[in-house]
Amino acid sequence: MKVMQLSVFLENREGRLAEAVGLVAEAGINIRALSLAETADFGVIRMIVDTPDKAITALKAKSIIVKTTDVIAVEVEDKPGGLKKVLDVFHSQGINIEYMYACVEKNNSNAVMLLRVENPEAALEKVKDKVKILKAEEVYEI
């Protein structure tokens, strides 16, 4: 039920993001979700792609540092309060969300959020009956 996220380290300089994304594109990999966290000196791209293993090979070939992290994909109703409802479930279970971002496309009529929590395994057990969790393959194929 976990989704594999790729994290890439990039220096914060002009054109670097385009170069990295270009490498993924050249390899025929489709990005399903992406977020960028940045500081003055560097940035970390977090992304979900349709073929993670292929992406890792392509990036590593260019000496780019890439790490995988497990995240959880949840469906969120696309209406006011939809996200709040999902977050309340995590909160009530005492699960702290470190960061989250959204998928590019909707699944059916629902938005898809990607959540990073400290222990995805345990978190899934606690929330799986209360929110709609998507499988990795489902996310890749949205």
Next chain:
Amino acid sequence: MFYSKEEALGQAELESLQSRRLIETVRRVYDNAPFYKAKFDEAGIKPADITSAADLNRLPFTTKQDLRDNYPYGLFAAPMSEIVRIHASSGTTGKMTVVGYTKNDIEMWAALIARCLVMAGATKNDVIHNCYGYGLFTGGLGMHYGTEKLGATVIPVSAGNSRRQIKIMQDFGSTILTCTPSYALNLAETMREMGISPEQLKLKAGIFGAEPWSENMRRDIEKMWGIDALDIYGLSEIMGPGVACECMEKHGLHVFEDHFMPEIIDSKTGKPLPDGESGELVFTTITKEGIPLIRYRTRDITRIIPGKCACGRTFRRIERLSGRTDDMLIIRGVNVFPSEIEMVLMSVEGVEPHYRIIVDRAEHGMDTMEVQVEVSDRLFSDEIKVLEALSTRIEKEIHSVLGVAVTVKMVEPRSIPRSEGKAKRIIDKRKI
């Protein structure tokens, strides 16, 4: 106006004084410092062989490595009961160079600083604004005691908090500023920002040292402050600031030859060079008791300016330092060896041996040092806070070891150029 009559000694008188003092020093180190006894014995030299100043170059050299190998007190020639103060230069604990002073040493040092202050036109009516750091570093306390010796007033303000510095100058009536030249520029900028003009202050001169600077910087400092800016030279191993200082002629630094005998040598062969030729500066202390040093190799490059100085002082002058024979950097007055930074980096798990040190100085600003570290698979974390905590940790470690603040920047793998042979790790962009 001189502080002491020795400053105008004739050639013959100076040589006879140096001869007497050199003979005494050689005897003292041979009898009291086992390190020197062993060194002289190995070189086949007996104290009795040294009969005049001209025999100086028969003696073996002393290096910084000797001080490190005999850390902390191994080269002291006086018992600890006679030592009244310790100073030390920056460096990792095992690598600090430690020096000790007897009561007489402190007195002598103070008198030499008093000479420097008089060179800058100071009398006991002056107020010395001393921004050199107080502590193990020799700058602060060295200047301090010299000011008191002269009978002038010292403000032991130390470095930092620039706006407060300007306010104190204004309110306390500081007349002479002592600090590093880059800090003088930095303070001048602050003064400007505060809307204060030099005419509103009583400052008339400054004695600047502990880092390399240039004629251009002198012009800037003099213009911005409306003062005379003089260069002072020293190193803790020999004494601290006040080994040599410029007079108002501003053409070279007079070496206090009645206490320190200078030589310029070819750093490769060790052969002494004639006045006028550029080479490595070597000092022999001839009055120090705590830790006298014989032919100490400073690694600083300069030359002795031939000819007499118009000020009337007869001590020979050295030119502004033009470089070093090793890779030591001087950052905001602190001596930094790249190897020390490397040691800190290598002690952090996951740090690759690929790093680069970028030194820069903003216009009218202080020196900055950036340490670039390549992110490795082991170091990289998906979480920004983890990466930031890591660079902060490295910054803190370097600061605690070197005593100088640096910024650590994480860079991409393989982004630091690899080189064949000796890696070019230092990029010094300072336009000094």
